[in-house]
Amino acid sequence: MKPLTPQELEAQLRDIGARRYHRLHPFHALLHGGKCTKGQVQAWALNRYYYQAMIPVKDASLIARCDDPALRREWRRRLGLDRDYVVSLAGLLPATRFAVEAYVHFVRDKTLLEAVASSLTELFSPQIISERLDGMLKGYDFVSADTLAYFSRRPPLAQRDSDFALDYVRREAKTPDAQQAVLKALEFKCDVLWAMLDALYHAYVAPKHIPPGAFVPEDQRRSA
Amino acid sequence: MKPLTPQELEAQLRDIGARRYHRLHPFHALLHGGKCTKGQVQAWALNRYYYQAMIPVKDASLIARCDDPALRREWRRRLGLDRDYVVSLAGLLPATRFAVEAYVHFVRDKTLLEAVASSLTELFSPQIISERLDGMLKGYDFVSADTLAYFSRRPPLAQRDSDFALDYVRREAKTPDAQQAVLKALEFKCDVLWAMLDALYHAYVAPKHIPPGAFVPEDQRRSA
Numbered sequence: 001m002k003p004l005t006p007q008e009l010e011a012q013l014r015d016i017g018a019r020r021y022h023r024l025h026p027f028h029a030l031l032h033g034g035k036c037t038k039g040q041v042q043a044w045a046l047n048r049y050y051y052q053a054m055i056p057v058k059d060a061s062l063i064a065r066c067d068d069p070a071l072r073r074e075w076r077r078r079l080g081l082d083r084d085y086v087v088s089l090a091g092l093l094p095a096t097r098f099a100v101e102a103y104v105h106f107v108r109d110k111t112l113l114e115a116v117a118s119s120l121t122e123l124f125s126p127q128i129i130s131e132r133l134d135g136m137l138k139g140y141d142f143v144s145a146d147t148l149a150y151f152s153r154r155p156p157l158a159q160r161d162s163d164f165a166l167d168y169v170r171r172e173a174k175t176p177d178a179q180q181a182v183l184k185a186l187e188f189k190c191d192v193l194w195a196m197l198d199a200l201y202h203a204y205v206a207p208k209h210i211p212p213g214a215f216v217p218e219d220q221r222r223s224a
Numbered sequence: 225m226k227p228l229t230p231q232e233l234e235a236q237l238r239d240i241g242a243r244r245y246h247r248l249h250p251f252h253a254l255l256h257g258g259k260c261t262k263g264q265v266q267a268w269a270l271n272r273y274y275y276q277a278m279i280p281v282k283d284a285s286l287i288a289r290c291d292d293p294a295l296r297r298e299w300r301r302r303l304g305l306d307r308d309y310v311v312s313l314a315g316l317l318p319a320t321r322f323a324v325e326a327y328v329h330f331v332r333d334k335t336l337l338e339a340v341a342s343s344l345t346e347l348f349s350p351q352i353i354s355e356r357l358d359g360m361l362k363g364y365d366f367v368s369a370d371t372l373a374y375f376s377r378r379p380p381l382a383q384r385d386s387d388f389a390l391d392y393v394r395r396e397a398k399t400p401d402a403q404q405a406v407l408k409a410l411e412f413k414c415d416v417l418w419a420m421l422d423a424l425y426h427a428y429v430a431p432k433h434i435p436p437g438a439f440v441p442e443d444q445r446r447s448a
Contacts, residue, residue, distance in 0.1 A: 105325070198423065199426075209425065212415075212418065
């Protein structure tokens with residue numbers, strides 16, 4: 001098997017985003033289209049928060065494995081974007097926890113190249129974030145620009161971070177094996193984000209089967 | 225907080241099973257009631273197989289951490305029940321992989337007591353297995369006693385294994401902290417099994433949202 005050129009590798013990475021990024025998930029259409037109930041938005045926020053809160057843990061574990069000071073320095077800029085941590089995990093969907101932990105373990109246990117590549121979903125995030133900001137501000141009277149401040153700060157940072165990670169991957173993934181590993185890493189990360197929305201949809205949209213112990217929105221309290 | 229007596233601890237463990245064991249999941253009612261399509265049974269088998277195939281990995285990692293030769297010897301009897309390994313994971317639901325990996329990591333990273341306690345779902349398995357054998361043989365013409373041989377061999381072994389693990393936990397979990405950790409470990413394990421069925425239900429029963437890359441049954445091929 002012949003190695004891909006950097007251009008071909010990038011094209012295949014972008015193709016994964018076009019097919020598998022969670023922007024394509026039906027839950028996002030509901031969320032961004034103002035079609036969710038307040039309880040569904042609360043459930044999304046609760047579960048999304050866990051993902052967000054674990055990102056610094058993931059980045060710290062990547063930095064801990066870097067021999068290269070330049071990569072370490074670059075990645076350290078990501079830390080501190082979100083210093084919050086999870087105060088209580090009560091009500092979190094177990095499937096969210098399993099998916100996010102899989103991401104943390106992936107970054108800890110796979111090659112550094114794969115760990116960097118798994119951050120490449122940020123290539124696709126500016127679009128989803130602008131849809132989220134517009135859609136949620138318009139669709140829900142209980143959501144304000146303030147509530148969504150984290151997301152409105154993200155696009156320029158995501159752009160910078162994903163440019164760096166894409167350059168790194170294009171430069172370092174030279175053999176077919178390394179390139180396939182990079183593509184698999186991005187698919188894996190898309191699977192993580194997708195599984196989180198599958199779990200939300202199943203519990204809170206249809207058929208509204210809330211797993212034992214998970215958050216029950218007010219309007220599902222009687223039936224659950 | 226006062227420690228529970230071994231009897232009280234056992235009663236609370238059994239109560240978790242009564243409330244959270246995956247026998248209560250709606251997918252099981254469909255599966256065992258002969259209400260699944262062939263594609264749904266295939267999807268269950270494919271995803272269940274991954275769980276089954278990772279059990280020896282989990283048990284080996286528990287044994288690797290045992291200082292006590294008696295516990296090591298006892299646990300070693302579990303190995304070899306299923307020597308198959310996963311030849312291809314094509315089509316596996318990512319949520320299955322994340323849940324099963326969470327179980328493997330739990331056993332590797334938590335205390336030995338918690339690792340042993342997480343096996344206690346076997347306390348509740350004889351009933352689910354006999355329902356499965358009866359229901360599936362009656363309900364599906366593509367399922368034979370031979371197909372289900374693994375499960376028909378399980379109940380006496382599960383009984384022996386869970387008796388051992390329950391004795392161990394009753395004996396070793398003496399402080400309130402240790403006892404709470406034991407209860408949490410069983411809840412965690414129930415969450416793992418439950419999340420696997422949530423993912424199956426979401427992908428293959430309703431609303432039949434199959435994640436990108438996962439197995440597509442023949443009768444969903446057009447719509448997916």
